[in-house]
Amino acid sequence: LFSFCKAKEDLLNELKFQGILYSDLPQLASDMPYFPPDEEEDNFEEGIHLVVCVHGLDGNSADLRLVKTFIELGLPASKLDFLMSERNQTDTFADFDTMTDRLLDEIIQHIQLYNLTIHRISFIGHSLGNIIIRSVLTRPRFRYYLNKLHTFLSLSGPHLGTLYNSSALVSTGLWLMQKLKKSGSLLQLTFRDNTDPRKTFLYLLSQKPGLQYFKNVVLVASPQDRYVPFHSARIEMCRTALKDRSTGPVYAEMINNLLQPVIEAKECTLIRQNVFHALPNTANTLIGRAAHIAVLDSELFLEKFFLVTGLNYFK
Template sequence: MSFLLLVFSLQGSTSEDIDYLASGLLIEILEHIGSKKLIIARISFIGFSLGALVIRAALWRPEFEAFLGNLHTFLSFGGPHMGLMCHSRNLFKTGLWLEQLFDKSVSVSQMAFTDHKDPRQTFLYKLSQKTGLEHFKNVILVSALQDHIVPYHSTRIEMCKAALKGDEIGTVYTEMLRNTLEPILNNKNCNFVRYDVSFDVPKSFNSFIGRTGHCAFVSSWQFLENFFHNAGLKYFE
């Protein structure tokens, strides 16, 4: 029996359609299992940033259905699970608008809920309706206040102040939150944990725009060593 741990981050392909990236991830998983002729006892995932969404988008596909009973731990570092909706920083909103104007990134459009005029037809809303995280034994979400790229509430999959206004965006956000959280919380065998971490971020342009705080999840070996030594490893036992 084998234990499969997949650490997924994206380099050079972050502008692609999330569904397309999920398809590529699933092909890699199935080819690895098939080529090694593995009999899988547990499958765990560690996802950073957009990678966490790609993992979720792979879980509901029919090709993965046979492995849902083997899912063990899902660990998300700075994952934009609720997208970039309701971002509180005007600087980031301006940067996001400029990126969509000039870069035409599909994944950014999906995270910003601009991939469809009807918010309930957007990729992330539909993803919230799919099966996935509730099949894990452990769902661990790690967030940092110094991360100004992904909204704090999005990383933690929780309510935000902007969604309480009662407008259409707030209603859609609330529905997404319910779609994503309720199956996890209703599974008594699923251990759902949120961790807040703090980084000592030096003052720089990247720290000002929040990039340093976001990337520190994977760029700081000291953080990773401390996190897994003090908290993370027990979820993979």
């Protein structure tokens, strides 16, 4: 026990990070056993809690299957219905407007097809999928559901794009991929879709309302992730942007556009979760890909995250 406490103290000192480790929390998010209750729920008159899971670049509908599994295991008596989005899985290199239309159509058709009475809607996105989710919130056809929004769980979401990526290798790779695939989404993530940064897709999206309608906005980020910059996933300033006199002020405006409405919304809570993965010494770890996908396929992380705190956001 002494060695464990000493290791924790050394870790926090080394990181110079003022935060709370999950092992210091007095209680867990769930103490329910991993099996269904004896009796089924009596009725669904109040409606169900629809959870929409959206994959990232070059992903598919199965990417968030473990996320879905651990929520179902931890909340067996909840009235949850999962939509594992698949409409964009054949073409995630399209522009965001096109992918937004596809996801919005998929959500509305899912609700109508199964004749669902919606009580709450939550979104879980990975990487690029988080931008599509935020874009859906701005569409007139989704306006009816804004007052039903509950939790937005963002897993490594490039909310500020990839402009100040610390990895030159990844930046070069994304540039090559954009050229080869003629990808509209990658062009927009790097702010190269317009010569005026204030007319780019991400900047214009930051000016539109969306996040403040949620009860919980949970931003999960890892400094080991080189695909999506740590500051972008957390929606905060970085040193490089502070030194950049041309685009830096625009970057600061984007952050303010996104966070100010959330801060002013009395019923909205912003939570930032920093993740440090125990990763093997491989090429994927070196380029930052391992940490980027660990939030999807690491059973150790997902079980700890949902058991300790994550399930609270879906109750």
